[in-house]
Amino acid sequence: MLNYSTSEENYIKAIFHLQRQDGTVTTNELANELKTKPASVTDMMKKLKVKKLLNYQPYQGFRLTNEGNKVALGIIRRHRLWEYFLAEKLKFSWDEVHEVAEDLEHVSNKKLIDKLDEFLGFPRTDPHGDPIPDANGRIEMSKKICLTEMELNTIAIVSSVSDQSSEILELLEHKKIAIGTKLEVKKKFDFDNSMEVKIGRQPAFTISNQLAENIFVLSN
Amino acid sequence: MLNYSTSEENYIKAIFHLQRQDGTVTTNELANELKTKPASVTDMMKKLKVKKLLNYQPYQGFRLTNEGNKVALGIIRRHRLWEYFLAEKLKFSWDEVHEVAEDLEHVSNKKLIDKLDEFLGFPRTDPHGDPIPDANGRIEMSKKICLTEMELNTIAIVSSVSDQSSEILELLEHKKIAIGTKLEVKKKFDFDNSMEVKIGRQPAFTISNQLAENIFVLSN
DNA sequence: AAATAATTTTAGACAAAACTAAAAAAATAA
DNA sequence: TTATTTTTTTAGTTTTGTCTAAAATTATTT
Structure with a gap:
């Protein structure tokens, strides 16, 4: 698995979440979600297409490829494990964990995350009740x-x-x-x-x- | 305390460490330490001077201001606390912790670090025996x-x-x-x-x- | 002290990621 | 089906951090 920039990761994650709701994601939706401008979104979509993380034809909206989904699940795994750590071990309150995890999630050392998972006792959900993908990217697709x-x-x-x-x-x-x-x-x-x-x-x-x-x- | 980019933080930290040995740090020393080019060092030195983190006259070498030292101690505190966490809680071995902490140290949320410190029981040294600065930036200056x-x-x-x-x-x-x-x-x-x-x-x-x-x- | 060598700085470029303003395409309304 | 509005893309800048090559300064020799 290659390494992606913080910015690329934020786009991938946002597309993943928006995909759940609709089937395909539009430029404006994404710009709005990431508090950026539509032109910036288009630029990044071109980059992610070259990297084969998403399917995209101009004006047609986009959705992640299988590879893109895998990357997204990795990011979400890191995010939710850190959230669990912050709440459970550091005694952060329920509503403070998200913001801090937004930064920690971009440290993408596989061994770190797998050992953290083990240290926490392989939790199944984060403090908000959302499921945590396992080391292979498998997630309880229980909607x-x-x-x-x-x-x-x-x-x-x-x-x-x-x-x-x-x-x-x-x-x-x-x-x-x-x-x-x-x-x-x-x-x-x-x-x-x-x-x-x-x-x-x-x-x-x-x-x-x-x-x-x-x-x-x-x-x- | 303002926020600095990962790159700025790496320069500040490197200057802090090199200062310990000599009194003042040269362009080549720093380029060598950070595996970058002298021209890049000069560029960054100008930026850090504007931000009042270091004293620098062209060709004269540089050293951190009081403010610069404070920032450096903050980064070192984060680095060493994460090293301690990795070794003590996640059972990383002695020689693996540094590399991972290099990434984690740039997540600069004060509450996160202070709570981590508390969770770890306010350790005095990292796994290499180097002292950990406290929340106020005080460090055992025992050389x-x-x-x-x-x-x-x-x-x-x-x-x-x-x-x-x-x-x-x-x-x-x-x-x-x-x-x-x-x-x-x-x-x-x-x-x-x-x-x-x-x-x-x-x-x-x-x-x-x-x-x-x-x-x-x-x-x- | 002048010549040579080493170090440091400047000048100009480039890549990443953002932006604004304008053009192009698609969707909607008349 | 045109006309209008909305959405999306393109073109051209900006900022941050890097680089190479050349110029300037300092250090070292002879």
Whole structure:
């Protein structure tokens, strides 16, 4: 695996994330995401095309090649492992880790990252609940879905909460729901869209639709 | 404290280290140290002078200002803390840490470094025995001297060994001398320049001149 | 002290990554 | 289907950090 500049890595990562949503990524989307100008994006797209990291025909938008995706997963692996380290070992709070990891992720020494992974105990998700690719770039492709979309009697892991207000956190704490908690939906009520869920062998309890809409889970 | 580019930081660090030996640093010395060309050095010296990090008159060599020294100590602090982390936590070997720390040292988030320091338990020296500056840039200015230069009845900490052959390591292990060991010189013999040293309360033992010349210590 | 050698600086170029302004292409509206 | 708007690309600069080749300065010899 070759080495890429910080700037190239930032473009690759941004394309990877935007690809998840749409199929293909446009110049303006990317310029907006990276807070740069469309002309700069076009310049970089030409460079990355030459390096065979993305497919790109003028005016047609772009998407990463297989090689490009591999590179992106490497960057994301580094980013999320550092986030985990910062939160778990250095006691950074939930919302501070991203910014610092943005810098650390560009130190691309494979041995460093694999040893860090081992030191941390091979964590499966970062502090935001997003999955961490393994040393081979494999990632749990369990897409993040809203708790409201889960099928009955399937188990999913709570991965993130979109609203971060203290009110919702109080409620989640009371119901013993945290990131990493395994939830099973037992019933859904059409009247108010509330649902009954279970954690492990404990008795099922009720979650309102407002709450469920703010909980996202990884379902295999 | 402002932010400096990776390149600027590498120059500042190199000047700091070269200054220790001579008083002032020359263009060629620096070009050689950084594996770059003299013309590039001159260009950078002009930039660093404008930023008031060094004193420099054409053809007269250069040395860091107080501000420049502060910046250098910040970089060295980061470098050595990461080295300690790599060796102690990630189980990198003694001779692998430097290269990786060369990259990590340029991530200059103060909170990150101070929390890392705390996580590591405020180590006083890196894995090579070199002192780590504290959060205020203070460093144990105990200069590294050769064991042969130590005065009688003073205590010093073994900080490094210049020869790294397995023969010397075998001998050091046998005599229970390691980095961090506190040594006190009790006698010196002019005949063969051998010396008698003590570790703690144990009985004094003899060290040959050849061995002493390869042991460096931090004497307060 | 003049000549030669070594060191250092200047001048001019180049590559990477960004920008602005203008041109070209695609999408949308009339 | 034209006309207009939006998006994207091109062309030409800028900044940072590097380089080579040549000029200037300092150091060393004879």
